[in-house]
Amino acid sequence: MQEEHGSPTDRPCVSRRRFLLTSSGATVTSIVLASQFSKTGFGEELLAQVAAYERKKVASLRDLKVDTPAPIFYPFDATDLNSLAFIVKLGVPASGGVGPNSDIVAFNTLCTHVGGDLSGTDKTYLKEHKILGPCPLHLTTFDLRRHGMVVAGHATQSLPQVVLEADGNDIYATGILGLIYGKHDTAALPVVI
Numbered sequence: 001m002q003e004e005h006g007s008p009t010d011r012p013c014v015s016r017r018r019f020l021l022t023s024s025g026a027t028v029t030s031i032v033l034a035s036q037f038s039k040t041g042f043g044e045e046l047l048a049q050v051a052a053y054e055r056k057k058v059a060s061l062r063d064l065k066v067d068t069p070a071p072i073f074y075p076f077d078a079t080d081l082n083s084l085a086f087i088v089k090l091g092v093p094a095s096g097g098v099g100p101n102s103d104i105v106a107f108n109t110l111c112t113h114v115g116g117d118l119s120g121t122d123k124t125y126l127k128e129h130k131i132l133g134p135c136p137l138h139l140t141t142f143d144l145r146r147h148g149m150v151v152a153g154h155a156t157q158s159l160p161q162v163v164l165e166a167d168g169n170d171i172y173a174t175g176i177l178g179l180i181y182g183k184h185d186t187a188a189l190p191v192v193i
Ligand code: FES
Pocket: 111, 112, 113, 114, 115, 116, 135, 136, 137, 138, 139, 140, 153, 154, 155
């Protein structure tokens, strides 16, 4: 399982492992992120959970253009609509970002409040601020540079982030950070960030 990702300067530091358990085919690890991008202050430790799924190629570096989100399905395939996610090259370093500039990130498209559909990324991705939203139901917005944390709105949990890994020209997904709406077995315990 991948536990660290992103650039050395911008990514959170996985400082210690808390738990390791198995849930419905996904290995779930609770980790502590010492993130300079925490909601509540610089350097504060945050408890987060990564559910590891099957490693799957989701994009090629050469095909990604800055500020142009592309749909992907992860952790499962197109028969599972809750797996609809998107990958985007932000053009600026991001927490959990991969690639030469640590700017490629991916997120699930279901709002963590009550499952609002954020998949219309031609409308919901705001390139000027690198945020997703507002959610069509209750207007939550999520910051894609900071692990999908809530910027404003009703949701209290970050948008689930697809854990990525760069291998040459290929980008692989290896897990999910956070709970996907409607998939209560994504992780076994609540997510704090
Ligand atoms: S469902 Fe998205 S803010 Fe309520």
